[in-house]
Amino acid sequence: MxxxxxxxxxxxxxxxxxxxxxxxxxxxxxxxxxxxxxxxxxxxxxxxxxxxxxxxxxxxxxxxxxxxxxxxxxxxxxxxxxxxxxxxxxxxxxxxxxxxxxxxxxxxxxxxxxxxxxxxxxxxxxRPAAVGQRLQYEDIVLDGETHRVTRNDKPLKLGPTEFRLLSTFMEKPGRVWSREQLLDRVWGRDIYVDSRTVDVHIGRLRKALCFHGGDDPLRTVRGAGYALG
Missing domain, CATH: 3.40.50.2300 (Response regulator)
Structure with missing residues (x-):
């Protein structure tokens, strides 16, 4: 779960x-x-x-x-x-x-x-998104209460896992999250998930964020993990 x-x-x-x-x-x-x-x-x-x-x-x-x-x-x-x-x-x-x-x-x-x-x-x-707060990073807006995400005022379609990933990144822009930290925060410790699963969902999140155009806001930090901005 x-x-x-x-x-x-x-x-x-x-x-x-x-x-x-x-x-x-x-x-x-x-x-x-x-x-x-x-x-x-x-x-x-x-x-x-x-x-x-x-x-x-x-x-x-x-x-x-x-x-x-x-x-x-x-x-x-x-x-x-x-x-x-x-x-x-x-x-x-x-x-x-x-x-x-x-x-x-x-x-x-x-x-x-x-x-x-x-x-x-x-x-x-x-964890502002977890208590229904509205988060914004540049032209990306995440509404924690309605679970809606827009970029440049255009709606984005995100699955539940991608939404939790994005909310984690948007709560602390610039912070580098390791795969293990993302597994703990997004998937939890009660199930086994291979760390490569993180890469798959990061790929899906990137695709969703760039669906209407614009630069990829996610940054891969070699040997460390991922960050927003």
């Missing part, structure tokens, strides 16, 4: 809280991965590369603060938004959480609706 939805990693040691969070996130259309402690969380981050992490401060063993510090100190995971959950409401605790690298800080008990809004807000920064 292709990875159509953003993935949220919930790190919470209280089973009831963990399940409530997972239930509400899934109801919002997110894929959810769950961890009960810091060590499991680090393992799941390496395995799944989530789009966002909801992280409890007080965890058995390695604390949420330490987990956040480690994630933000590594180039591969530094850009993943972290929302810290904590019963600590003092200003000094909020400051400590944010200075450790957390992108947002939510005090327990919290409103589930507010937390969902904060999750969506963080995702708008890192």
């Amino acid at each position: 292709a990875q159509d939805h953003p993935t949220v990693l919930v790190v919470e040691d209280e089973p009831a809280q963990r399940e409530v969070l997972a239930y509400n996130l899934e109801a919002e259309g997110f894929d959810v991965v769950k961890a009960a402690d810091g060590d499991e969380a680090l393992l799941l981050v390496a395995e799944t590369t989530p789009d966002i992490i909801v992280l409890d401060w007080m965890l058995p063993g390695t604390s949420g603060i330490e987990i956040c510090r480690r994630l933000k100190s590594r180039a591969k995971t530094a850009a993943i938004p972290v929302i810290m959950l904590s019963a600590r409401s003092e200003e000094v605790d909020r400051v400590r959480g944010l200075e450790t690298g957390a992108d947002d800080y939510v005090v327990k008990p919290y409103s589930v609706m507010e937390l969902m809004a904060r999750v969506r807000n963080q995702l708008r920064r890192v």
Whole structure:
């Protein structure tokens, strides 16, 4: 099954809280991965590369603060938004959480609706197309809500995989994506897909983007991968 939805990693040691969070996130259309402690969380981050992490401060063993510090100190995971959950409401605790690298800080008990809004807000920064945002790169416009793409105001016909590829490129123009990174983002890790499949779909995307004329906006970076622009 292709990875159509953003993935949220919930790190919470209280089973009831963990399940409530997972239930509400899934109801919002997110894929959810769950961890009960810091060590499991680090393992799941390496395995799944989530789009966002909801992280409890007080965890058995390695604390949420330490987990956040480690994630933000590594180039591969530094850009993943972290929302810290904590019963600590003092200003000094909020400051400590944010200075450790957390992108947002939510005090327990919290409103589930507010937390969902904060999750969506963080995702708008890192995966705008996944939350229905409109993206534009030069004369290419991608509407994440209607799943329509135009170039120079002319509609383009893209298959689901090509649409996900293009949205990935348009969210970060100029970034070079390796085949393995595109496989994780576009196809997901739950099925085996040969890396050469990426080349096939890149070819289809190029053909669709140039259907009405114009230069090919995709760039092949020898030995590294592909980029938009």
